[in-house]
Amino acid sequence: MVRKNLVALTAFISAAALALSGCGASNSGTGSAHPGGSDAPSSTVDKKWADCTPGAGAKDVTGMKKDDDRTITIAAFNGWDESFATAHMLKYALEKDGYSVSVKSFDAGPAYTGMAAGDVDLITDTWLPLTHADYIKKYGSKLESLGCWYDNARLTIAVNKDSPATSIEDLKSMGKEYDNTLYGIEAGAGETKVVKDTMIPAYGLQSTTFKVSSTPAMLAQLKKATSSGQNIAVTLWRPHWAYSAFPVRDLKDPKGAMGGAENIYTFARSGFGSDSPKAAQLARNLAFSDEDLASLENVMFSDTEYAGKDNDKAVAQWAEDHPEWIKKWEQGTLPAGKG
Structure with missing residues (x-):
């Protein structure tokens, strides 16, 4: 499993710094992602990005003419599962329509620099209004927003579905039910600090004993506990394929101590919408629910499926198993909303 850094992600409601950037994934993506960004911690909040409905600019592309420019480069962020999931999903649909698409892995900073220079056409994983606000502030005049496709990106504390706790505060009185233990991820992760x-x-x-180790170790413990019927509490985040792979649910956070939700946007280089209007519209049509995104990522990254070793084949398999989702995406009718 590839090593990664989880970025600084602090309470949205307090507008504290939040950043997110994994390290070390290959072009194929590895399933060892994230939240937070060590290469560009953001201290600015542009509230215009806080209000977004996934797929708001959607329309039917099935009758649109193919673009003259059908060579497209999509950047995916090292270590961020949803970045590779959405990039390869776009690649799948566009190549089916005769485009030539490459997905290249970057850390966030070089990706935005490359897109501002015109070397990258699309980035599908811009977290706003906090995580990537500094990049948008710096390069926004050279970029085009293609809207958001997800509106429930957040840090969570998760437990097995059949366990008794419903809120984080329950872990104080019900600690024995969970062996008085919370399983965490990397020591340097933003979520660990939060x-x-x-x-x-x-x-x-x-x-409560907070066991800080690694994301793979936390997931292994989660798999072991849910397989054996034991209660467990772990640090997790949305989006993540664990919600599809294991019977888990989030604990309520009445004090907002884990922070609030962000939106995930797609951005393009300046002029992309006019150069490749059909491809741009397909990106605008994208809208993922928690269930669908977790299902896709599970096929791509879990060790019982493709484990990040063949993203193109994994996406093709998921698409074949979800023809109605693909049809609605192309028709611009995917449902949208919180998770």
């Missing part, structure tokens, strides 16, 4: 510095003090969970 849990240590904000969530645990907010809910008085100082007596």
